[in-house]
Amino acid sequence: MRTAMAALVAAVAVGGCTVQAPQGDGKGPVRIELPEDSSALSASPRADDGKPGAAPTKAAPEVLLAPGDRGRDVRELQARLRQVAWIFEGPTGTYDEATEEAVKGFQGKRGLPRTGETDTVTWRRLLRMTHEPGRWELYLMGGQPAAAPDPRCLTGRVLCISKSSRTLRWMVDGRTVTTAAVRFGSEYTPTREGVFRVYWKSRHHVSTLYDSPMPYAMFFSGGQAVHYSADFAARGYGGASHGCVNVRDEAVIAELFQEVRDGDKVVVYW
Known part of the structure; x- marks a missing residue:
């Protein structure tokens, strides 16, 4: 049965030593002990024909993470797969598919079954070869936890945009519907802060x-808009906009473009 790694893989016994892994819920480490060899033989006292002395069979390692998670x-x-290229x-x-293929490659290189799922054996091998990723490594391409919404975001339909956490919340009546x-x-073309309104939407702007594409543009202050950025998707925070709010996930911005209406509020705050 699959178990979340935040609860299961907080500490892994490796050669008699315990390796700490970070927790996602902020409650501190939870100590668990995995078998020294999760592919250890699980002996059966009898063969299928009922005779004693049957050869033991291997128990399949437990799957921790799989495509779609x-x-x-x-x-x-x-982050750890990135450390080992x-x-x-x-x-x-x-x-996603890229992660699944990366896991398959890592498994095949080490003679493990190329399942594309991260089981206990795969995870232990990866732990031995990598260091615990810090916050920057975990959020290198964005997606850090969204900051608490500004009080001005708590009523109505709002694109609530935090510069400190570099996140956008799409909120309706105080409820967060989507984050990005x-x-x-x-520094030379800063995004303006304050309360604005979406005054024009341009799908193929x-x-x-x-002379640069601004797909799914939702203009809120002069020439500044919330829009998809292929450059952001490819380079992460290695670049910057000319004042616009760039979104890196095209699927998310496409959905937002359908939801947001002219006149909806935009709050940009630190």
């Missing part, structure tokens, strides 16, 4: 000033 544990897996983007926190990682303008 999301969350902080997936983010740690991706099996994945080159993210972490994103979503166990965002980046802002540079191209900047006339910079």
Whole structure:
């Protein structure tokens, strides 16, 4: 039965030593002991024909994470895979096809079954080869926990955008519907702070000033808009906008573009 790593893989026994792993719930480490060899033989007293002395059979290692899973544990897996050059983007926190292929590659290189799922044997091998990722490694491509919403975001329909956590919340009547990682303008072209309104939406917009695409643009202050950025998706925080609020997840911004209406509030705060 699959178990969340935040609860299961807080400490792994390796060669008699205990390796600490971070916790996602902030409650401190939970100590568990995995078998020294999770593929250890599970002896059966009888063969299928009922005769004693049957050869033992191998128990399948427990699956910890698998394609489709999301969350902080997936983010740690991706960060560790990035350390050993099996994945080159993210972490994103979503166990997607790229993560599955990276796990398969890591497993095949070490003679493990290429399942693409992260089981106890795969996880232990990865732990031995990597260090515990810090906050920057975990959130290298964005997606850090969203800051508490500004009080001005708690009523109505609001794009609530925090510069400190570099996140956007789409909120309706005080309830967070969607969150997304965002980046802002540079020191020389800063994103304005304050309370604004969406005054124009342009699905296939191209900047006339910079001759650059701004898909799913939702303008809120002059030429500044919330929009998808392929550059942000590829480079993360290695770049900056010209004042716009860049979103790196195209699926998220496409959904937001459908939901947000002209006149909806935009709050940009630190």
